[in-house]
Amino acid sequence: MANKKKSQARRANGDGWIYQDGNQWRFKLAVGIDPATGKTRFRGGRASSHAEATESLRKLQADRLAGRVAATTKQTLGKYLEEWVENTIKPNHAASTYRQYRWIIDLHLVPHLGKKRIEDLRRPEVQKLIALKTTQAVQPRSAVGEAVKETTLSRNTLRLIRAVLHAAYNDAIRDGLATINPASFVELPKEAKKPPVSLKQTEAKKLMAVAAKGELPEFWLFLFLTGTRLGEACGLRWNDLDLKEKTARIQGQLQRVGGELRHLPGTKTNQVRELPLQADLVAGLRALQERQKAEGTSDPDGIVFLNPYGRRLGPKYVRDRLAELCKLAEVPVISPHKIRHTAATLALGATSDLHGVQKMLGHAQVSLTSNLYGHGTAEAQRRINDALWQMITPE
Numbered sequence: 062m063a064n065k066k067k068s069q070a071r072r073a074n075g076d077g078w079i080y081q082d083g084n085q086w087r088f089k090l091a092v093g094i095d096p097a098t099g100k101t102r103f104r105g106g107r108a109s110s111h112a113e114a115t116e117s118l119r120k121l122q123a124d125r126l127a128g129r130v131a132a133t134t135k136q137t138l139g140k141y142l143e144e145w146v147e148n149t150i151k152p153n154h155a156a157s158t159y160r161q162y163r164w165i166i167d168l169h170l171v172p173h174l175g176k177k178r179i180e181d182l183r184r185p186e187v188q189k190l191i192a193l194k195t196t197q198a199v200q201p202r203s204a205v206g207e208a209v210k211e212t213t214l215s216r217n218t219l220r221l222i223r224a225v226l227h228a229a230y231n232d233a234i235r236d237g238l239a240t241i242n243p244a245s246f247v248e249l250p251k252e253a254k255k256p257p258v259s260l261k262q263t264e265a266k267k268l269m270a271v272a273a274k275g276e277l278p279e280f281w282l283f284l285f286l287t288g289t290r291l292g293e294a295c296g297l298r299w300n301d302l303d304l305k306e307k308t309a310r311i312q313g314q315l316q317r318v319g320g321e322l323r324h325l326p327g328t329k330t331n332q333v334r335e336l337p338l339q340a341d342l343v344a345g346l347r348a349l350q351e352r353q354k355a356e357g358t359s360d361p362d363g364i365v366f367l368n369p370y371g372r373r374l375g376p377k378y379v380r381d382r383l384a385e386l387c388k389l390a391e392v393p394v395i396s397p398h399k400i401r402h403t404a405a406t407l408a409l410g411a412t413s414d415l416h417g418v419q420k421m422l423g424h425a426q427v428s429l430t431s432n433l434y435g436h437g438t439a440e441a442q443r444r445i446n447d448a449l450w451q452m453i454t455p456e
Contacts, residue, residue, distance in 0.1 A: 076090075076118075076122070077089060077090035077091070077105075077118050077121070077122065078090075078105075079111065079114045079115060079118060081111075082107075085107050085108065085109060086107070086108045086109070086110060086111050086113070086114040087105060087106070087107055087108075087114070088105050088106060088108065088114045088115075088117055088118040088121070089103045089104065089105030089106075090103065090104055090105060090118060090121045090122060091103055092104050092237075102237070104121060105121075124240075135178065136178065136179055136238065137175060137176055137177065137178060137179065138170075138171075138174050138175055138176075138177050138178070138179045138182060139170075139171045139174075139175025139176060141179050141229070141233060141238065142166045142170060142171060142175070142229055143166075143171075145229050145232060145233075146159070146162050146163055146166055146229075149232060150162050155316065155325065155327075155329075156316050156317070156318040156323075156325070157292075157316050157317075161221065162225050165218075165221055165222055165225045166225065169190075169194060169218075169222050170222065170225065170226060173190050173193070174186070174187075174190065179233055179238050179239055180238065180239050180240070182239075182243045183241075183243050184243045184244075184245065184246060184247060186243065187223070187226060187243045187244050187247045188247050188248065190222070191219055191222065191223065191247060191248075191249065191250075192250075194214050194218075194219055194222060195213065195214070195219065195250050196213060197213060197214050198212070198213060199212060199213065199214055216249060216250070219249050219250070220249055223244050223247050223249065224244075226243070226244040227242060227244035227245065230242040230243060230244055259395075259399055259402040259403035259405075259406045259407075260392060260393065260395060260399070260403045262407055262410075264390075264392040264393065265285065265403055265407065267390040267391065267392055268281075268386060268387060268390040268392050269281065269282065269285060270390070271386050271389045271390040272386050272390075275386065276368075276369055276382070277366065277368070277374075277382070278345065279342070279345040279346055279348075279349050279366070280294065280366040280374070281383075281386070281400075282341075282342050282345060283297070283342060283346075283366070284397070284400045284401070284404070285400055285403070285404055286338070286339050286342055286404070287309065287311075287336050287338075287404070287421065288400075288401050288404035288405050288408070288418075288421050288422050289311055289336075289401070289423075290314070290328070290329060290398070290401060290423075291376060291379060291397045291398065291401075292314035292315050292316055292329075293311050293313070293314050293328060293423075294366065295314075295315040295322075295364075295366060295373065295374045295375075295379070296313045296314040296315035296316075296324050296325070296364065297309065297311075297313075297364070297365045297366065298313070298324070298362060298363040298364055298365060299350065299363045299365055300363055301313070301365075302338075302346065302365070304338075304343050304346060304347055304350075307337060307338045307339075307340065307343050308335050308336065308337055308338060309335070309336050309338055310333060310334075310335050310336075311328060311333065311334050311335075311336060311423065312326065312327070312328065312333040313325060313326050313327065313328070314327070314328060314329075315364070315373060315374070317375070317376075322373045322375055324362045324364065328423060329423070330423055332423050334420060334421075334423050336421060346365070349365070353367075358371045359371075360373065376397070379397050380396060380397060383395070383396070383397055383400075401422070404421075405418055405421075405422055408421065
C-alpha cells in the first residue's frame with residue numbers, strides 16, 4: 062500500500078491540528094477527557110482544501126467554547142442506558158423507580174433507538190418514537206374475572222418514555238458524551254383532561270359495608286380514611302401508630318425488591334406526614350392488635366396489616382381482593398389507587414379544604430392536588446354558593 066503524503070501545519074497548543082492526507086486535508090481538535098479511561102477525546106473531519114479545513118476547525122473551536130461539541134464516541138445509546146440505569150438509578154432511587162425505568166428502557170427505548178450512537182440522536186427521531194408508541198396496542202391488566210379489552214399506551218407511559226430519555230441525556234451531557242438533549246421539547250399527544258376515576262359516595266358506602274364483613278376490614282377502612290398510597294398503607298408499622306393520640310406517621314412503604322416484599326424508609330415524595338385517625342378506625346386497630354397477639358401473629362418489622370396467613374400484603378393480593386369486594390358490593394371494579402382518588406374527591410367535596418387534602422395525600426405542591434381534584438372543589442363551591450343564596454335571599 063502506497064504511503065500517504067502528510068504535511069502538518071504547526072498551530073498553538075489547544076488550537077487543534079490541520080494536516081494533508083493524500084489529496085485531502087484533515088483537521089481535529091481535543092474536546093475533553095474520557096471519564097472512563099482518562100484519555101483525551103477528539104473531534105475532527107475531512108476537507109478538500111486547506112482553507113476549508115481551517116474554516117471547519119474554527120467552527121469546531123467555536124462550538125467547543127460554547128459547549129456545543131462532544132467527543133466522538135462509538136458508544137451506543139443502548140449500552141449507555143444499560144450502564145446508566147444500573148449505576149445511577151438503581152443505587153440512588155427507590156426499587157420501584159428502578160423497575161419502572163428498567164421497563165421503559167428494555168421495552169420502549171432500546172428496541173427502537175438502542176443501536177444509535179449516543180451523540181447522534183436528535184429530537185425529530187424521539188418525536189417519531191412517541192408518535193409510533195401512541196398507536197401501539199397493549200393489553201391492560203384486568204381485575205379478577207374481567208374481560209380484557211385491547212387499548213393503546215397511556216399518556217402517562219408516553220410521558221415516562223420521554224422523561225427517562227431526558228434524564229439519561231442530562232447525565233450524558235454532564236459526562237461530555239452529548240451536547241444536546243434530544244428529548245427536550247418533544248411533545249406528547251393532546252388528551253382530553255379527565256378527572257381521576259373514583260367511586261361515588263353511595264358506592265363507597267356499599268363497598269365499605271361489604272368490606273366490614275370480610276377479611277382485612279381495618280385495612281380497607283384505613284385506605285379510605287387516610288388516602289394513603291398502597292405501599293404506604295401496606296408498610297404501616299405498629300410503632301408508626303399512636304393509638305392513644307389517634308395519629309399515624311406515614312414515613313415508610315412496602316416495596317418488592319428482588320422478589321421480596323421489604324419495608325423501606327421514606328415515601329414517594331420523601332415527606333413524613335402525620336395523619337389523624339378516626340375513633341372507629343382506632344378501635345378497629347386496637348382489636349386487630351389484640352387478635353394478632355392472641356394468635357401469635359407477628360411481623361419482623363412490626364407491619365400492621367397482614368393477610369390471613371400472617372404474610373405481608375402484596376399489590377396483586379390487594380388488587381384481587383378489592384376486585385372481589387367490588388363485585389360483591391355491585392359497584393364498579395376499581396384499583397387500590399382509585400381508593401386514594403375516592404378519598405380525595407369525597408374529602409374535597411365535603412370540606413373544600415384543598416390544603417388539608419394536599420397534606421393528607423402527601424402532595425409536594427397544592428397545585429397538583431388542585432389539578433387532579435378540582436372537580437371535587439367545584440362541587441363544594443356549589444354547595445357554598447347554595448348556602449349563601451339561602452342566607453341572603455329574603456323570606
